[in-house]
Amino acid sequence: MQRNGGGVGAGGQPWVLRRVRLTWLSFMLFFILVFFPLIAHYYLTTIDEAGGPDKHIFGPRPGGELCEAKHVQDLCRIRESVSEELLQLEAKRQELNGEIARLNLRIEACKRSIDSAKQDLLQLKNVISQTEHSYKELMAQNQPKLSLPVRLLPDKEDPGLPPPKSARSCRLRSCFDYGRCPLTSGFPVYVYDTGSYPWGDYLDPLVKQAFAASVKSNIYVTDNPSIACLYLVLVGELQESSSSPLQSPSELEKQLKALPYWRSDGHNHVLVHLSRKSMTQNFLYNVSTGRAAVAQSTFFEQQYREGFDLVVSPLVHALSEPNFLEVPPQVPVKRKYLFTFQGERVESLRSSLQETPPQSFEEEMEGDPPADYDDRIIGTLKAVQDSHLDQVLVEFTCKNPRPKREERLEVLKASTFALVIAPGDGQLVASAGCGMRLFEALEVGAIPVLLGDHTRLPYHQFIRWSEAVIIVPKPRVTELHFLLRSLSDNDMLAMRRQGRFLWETYFSTSENVLSTILASIRTSIQVPAAPIKEEPAHEIPHKAGKLAGTDANLADNGDLDLGPVETEPPYASPRFLRNFTYTAADTYRAWNRAPGPFHLFPHTPLDPVLPSEAKFLGSGTGFRPIGGGTGGSGKEFQAALGGNVPREQFTVVMLTYEREEVLMNSLERLNGLPYLNKVVVVWNSPKPPSDDLLWPDIGLPIVVVRTEKNSLNNRFLPWDAVETEAILSIDDDAHLRHDEIMFGFRVWREARDRIVGFPGRYHAWDINHQSWLYNSNYSCELSMVLTGAAFFHKYYAYLYSYVMPQAIRDMVDEYINCEDIAMNFLVSHITRKPPIKVTSRWTFRCPGCPQALSHDDSHFHERHKCINFFVKVYGYMPLLYTQFRVDSVLFKTRLPHDKTKCFKFI
Known part of the structure; x- marks a missing residue:
């Protein structure tokens, strides 16, 4: 030892x-x-x-001798x-x-290998955890996974319905055959040819022509009557001629029963009477229509079947479409006249402003005392006019027996409010004349004031008319002046804006009138709307042979992880989860907020959010809370998205035009970006990419889409290749760090209905010229975030491409400019909220890139013109100012040594 x-x-x-x-x-x-x-x-x-x-x-000797x-x-x-x-x-x-140096190198290599193995182990644990989580969610999920369902069509054989007690008692539950309209039928509608029944030749030519054009462009119309859910019959408006074959109600009943698909009682039929004049016929009053519903603008109480028949709008514009640029602006709020009214004196009010009752109606109304409010209305309005407290215009005697519509509109353009007097006869529940005056006021921005609360306005089951029309009972006419003066500018502008939306969406064109009739019936029977179309992405083949490197901007991030890179495969956002909710439970918002009830969207930014505890108590499908619910500022934060909505990814949409080298560099910078689903490159050039061009391999799909023409509007087309709700719109020369992108994505997830991005801009008021200017200078207040580097919901791509007025897209093509301003206008118009700017970024510089169009002086002049043109189209300036910027939580905050900031440089 x-x-x-x-x-x-x-x-x-x-x-x-x-x-x-x-x-x-x-x-x-x-x-x-x-x-x-x-x-x-x-x-x-x-x-x-x-x-x-x-x-x-x-x-002296040689040294060796010593x-x-x-x-x-x-x-x-x-x-x-x-x-x-x-x-x-x-x-x-x-x-x-x-040997020591070699051993030290081996030690360092072993340490790196251990760290890499730890990372791999952590990623594998994350994969296992996510897989286990997904499996548990799949096993515990009670709700079926929904998507666009398989279309089911009705049987050819009609099983028949039990007869109702009487035709007057018809309701949908008793007179409508739901078996012909399955929820997944797609709502096929068959329209009778006007030439196939005797009175078709006597229809008003303008009405018939407008109806035919609208039917041709409607997506629900089918040529196969055997699969139809609904059958439309145009019964009016008839020409003013004594040779009409409908001289008696019995004759019309006989001709209706002779229709080939009437099936004895007319169930699932709708008789459409479109009025083009205020003095219109009501020839269906004494006609027994069986189980067929009636859609017209004039109804008497004994005729109208609540919840079954439809009060529709008059056909104001039969063939010509309104010119939105001629519509007066919504601002200033107060106009020349506080209110106006033009109509006949009270003794002829019932006969001139409304309709004359049918022949048999006078006997039925014998003994009914006439209302005495017409005298009080005239007296009160004249007293207000004579007081000169406010400038008003009241005329009870028409200078022209048949005043032109243009003359009435000129008066309404100068009116803050427009009085519409409901029928003096309480038995007249809907009137074409009343509807005509109502829609003329909405068209030019005069806020309608309806005197009389017994009138049924068009589609009153779905439209919240109180948001656009002031409805005052006739006994309150003496307080009307006080009421109108008490309204604030904010309320009046909100009502004027809502009225403009209702008029544009439902009543402005014949196509809108027909679409609204069908939408009201479809909504009543709870059939979802047709899904909105997507733009097919025609791919350009390309070779991916260039291995992308790591973003140099992240070299100094140290131990900052931004999320799973290789552990999370591409994950598409769930689609059509609310197929039936939009119709069954979200009817109010669908009908009273843009874009209306005409389309079914795969997802919207307005879907309801669960309360925080629901993700831990029974509704945790898809959620990935930070730290399993305990939170965290370091690795726990970086490992999960958290937030109030389930996990998701985003799609980069990059517009490019003949800058291949710049594009390749930008694509390489996306390598390793967490939560990226795919990259969609919109190739805006007619010349295809070079044959020898090698595209970078970033580990995710790069879809190169061919476009039909060079248009900046292509940036916002709803490509079917985009499978996520979140879109990162980015220019091909924009330089963004990964941490900036991830931070913007997290912020957008909490503000899904808004544009969230980096470069902010401002709309400035030019006092000298009384117009708007586009301002790109640094400002403590902003109103736009440029879509050259911004997140937005795919929902707005649908609205931009298919719902936004075509005039705006045309101007973008004319100037090859302003598409980003147009998108900001659209989102602010829909939400009434400003965009959100993140981080201190204000602009982007691309070293070595060709000079951008924005450096040209004409670029800014065109943007000035765009802003003022867009304001004319919308009728007001929808952009709103904001004075705050979003930065990371714990930004520049001292933390313990064992904690990590959410983002190191933000």
């Missing part, structure tokens, strides 16, 4: 002996180097002074031995140092 300090060295000798030898050698070396020169010098000096006979021996002296030879041998051993020790030392 060895003692302490014992052991054997590398040469096989004990460590003690080796130490002694090294000590002796060190002493001898010291002696030789210090004392030997001194001794030799002293000895030579002494012999020289003695002058002995051997002086020549110690004279060692021939016997008493010096031993010292020389010792010196040579020590020198040789020192050389050997130095070589050994260098060898040992080299």
